[in-house]
Amino acid sequence: MKDIQISPSEWEVMRVVWTTHPITSKEISRILNEKKDWKLATTKTLIGRLVKKGMLTTAQNGRQYDYSPAVTEDESLKEASEHLLNQVCTRKVGELIEMMLESRTLSIKDLESLEKIIQMKKENAPEVVVCGCIPGQCTCS
Amino acid sequence: MKDIQISPSEWEVMRVVWTTHPITSKEISRILNEKKDWKLATTKTLIGRLVKKGMLTTAQNGRQYDYSPAVTEDESLKEASEHLLNQVCTRKVGELIEMMLESRTLSIKDLESLEKIIQMKKENAPEVVVCGCIPGQCTCS
DNA sequence: ATCTATCGGCTACAATTGTAAACTATAAAT
DNA sequence: ATTTATAGTTTACAATTGTAGCCGATAGAT
Incomplete structure (x- = not known):
């Protein structure tokens, strides 16, 4: 790709x-x-x-x-969303997703699906996300 | 703004x-x-x-x-995420957020926060999201 | 057989972006 | 008082993007 x-x-x-x-x-x-x-x-x-x-x-x-x-919409969308995600500190990704979640209307089914994913992720979620930013580009350190 | x-x-x-x-x-x-x-x-x-x-x-x-x-990071981030969201059919936003969720590691706290928002939204969530696309730009109709 | 509507392709041109050198003014060093 | 290092500004220039006109080829109409 x-x-x-x-x-x-x-x-x-x-x-x-x-x-x-x-x-x-x-x-x-x-x-x-x-x-x-x-x-x-x-x-x-x-x-x-x-x-x-x-x-x-x-x-x-x-x-x-x-x-x-020649490429699917999902592939392209994936690309685009990675671009956005890469613009912020990994530790701020949660906040970013919250923003998006809050700004739009989702269906019950959407919400349930998200819920399920979240449940799943909670099994292996760390206490705190590792920040990969260079010093000076986020407030983590 | x-x-x-x-x-x-x-x-x-x-x-x-x-x-x-x-x-x-x-x-x-x-x-x-x-x-x-x-x-x-x-x-x-x-x-x-x-x-x-x-x-x-x-x-x-x-x-x-x-x-x-002169503007906060959150404001700019909001801008940027709206841009991304506007690129897809409203009915596909859920899928988009799923993608993002799945592609990154989030902390327990992040996940709990998201969960809470989802709970909240479920109270008033529609069965199906209204699609605002022009005919021919999504597969809704 | 000729005309015409149209198709894809080429050309155009200004604005934005990535990348940076050159220039000008001035604070600091000698 | 001069020199020098450096701060911001101006200019540069290619690539991408937004927007579109024009052109050569040809399928279809007459």
Whole structure:
């Protein structure tokens, strides 16, 4: 797995392709028009960049292409969340997750699932998380 | 609060200032040398940009400046996590949080705190979360 | 057989980011 | 009083991103 960077605008395109594929550029553009005031050309540029980055695969179909995702949404999401997690001291991760938890509505099922994971983790949880920051980048030491 | 964008490299600088302030550019640079192969000039550029963006305040002290954060780490972290959350369908947020939870070690205290929040939220949790995506950007409908 | 709508690709261009050298002003050393 | 080290500022320059126009090829219409 490589660590390709995918920009916010590109992400919008990926979401469409993850949802429906194979899909044409025209259809992608049509769908995104609901949300973004992009010209068709803009969408095409983003698609082109995603193809170049290896995030989309193409299948020729007459004069046009059908696009499909080359990575799953979960993989990309994982990437993105690791990025965020890496921005804070490991000892602050709990607080970060609390923030996210508090800011959004979750379903009963979601909450139960989270609960289960937490139960599980409590079995082997340390008293205190090891901080891996360099001195001066967190207040742990 | 405005929605200023703060880049990854700038974030590294902010972390130092959040940890210790007021602080001089030289000291910031010294601390970051542990982690980044940046020339002093590079750090100074980043500091300059952060000042311009209003993320750092300055207090003149002789020929040099003492820098302090203009926003808290929590505020910025909140910003950053909202960004991530906004990248997925609201109905997928649970899954996203699960991912994060699973990928990191948390302390007993962290876990208990999360548990408490979850208990709380369960009181008013809906059966299913409302999806606010445009058609074609998630698989809800 | 020719025209036309359209497709993907190429080009464009400003803003942001990563990285840093050069410049200017000045505090400190001699 | 000069020199020198250094602090912040300006300039630089390539890569990425946001945004889009234009162009050459071709499938479909006439």
